[in-house]
Amino acid sequence: MEELVEKLKKEIIEQLNLEEIEPDDIDPATPLFDEGLGLDSIDALELIVLLEKEYGQKIEDPKKGKEILYSVNTIAEFIRKNS
């Protein structure tokens, strides 16, 4: 799980062009949106693309998107459960 979290951090930085952020700057439990990395709605869509492209995972229920994309930990948990 820890390995997946670290991999996700790197992928999020690359996919979202978080130029001045290092993987160690991301607390996997901190909310990605609003506070934390301050991501926006376009970033959320990019994360959905990332999940589909890299992990073949689709968020089937849009209502659960907010919960799944809450933090790096919740994304990792979603991938783990569905793999």
Next chain:
Amino acid sequence: MEITISKYIKIENNTIWLNGEKVFSAGPDTDFGTFMKVLYRRYAVKYLKFFKMDNLSKLGFLASEILLAGQGLVKHYPNDKIGVFLSNSNSTLDIDQQYYDLIKDSDNYFPSPALFVYTLPNIMIGEICIKNKFRGESATFIMKEYDPNITVDYIKNLFLQNKIKVCIAGFVDYTKDNYDAFLYLAENTELLNGIAHNAENINNLYYQRE
């Protein structure tokens, strides 16, 4: 009413001219992406969203940041009276091509929302307005080459109708082979050494070199 140009900037060939004076130049071998990062850090922009922008928006955004440094426009004018009017030759062709390359393989079809949002040239204006909290009139004009004759009367009319009290206007263009940014600040005030806002003067400033 006297509309005057109080400040202007030109960015081309890895060089910046502010009010006609060369203020910074990077080496000719510096690529566009590196040049943008150098400017971002040199002018201490501190706006992480910059790195998500496409090349056209980066260019227009940084030109506006350097032009507006120290101006405090929103302190002097109501937000909804600050306009932005930009012209451009190649629209968003650079990012259009990138987006097309990304989606052309139907077996590997993962459209990027972050790229797609930049496939409209007025997004560049949006980035400037969001950062600076400008909420006035705005427009993007696509033309073969920069021709202030097309925009001067439009801008003047907005001043006359009191729709705007100040504006940023000019030309921002980007292709993978070339780029060019020219922005000016026009205000309804008789400034000492202000330059009258007309097509002839704007053309002179646009083509001006030290």
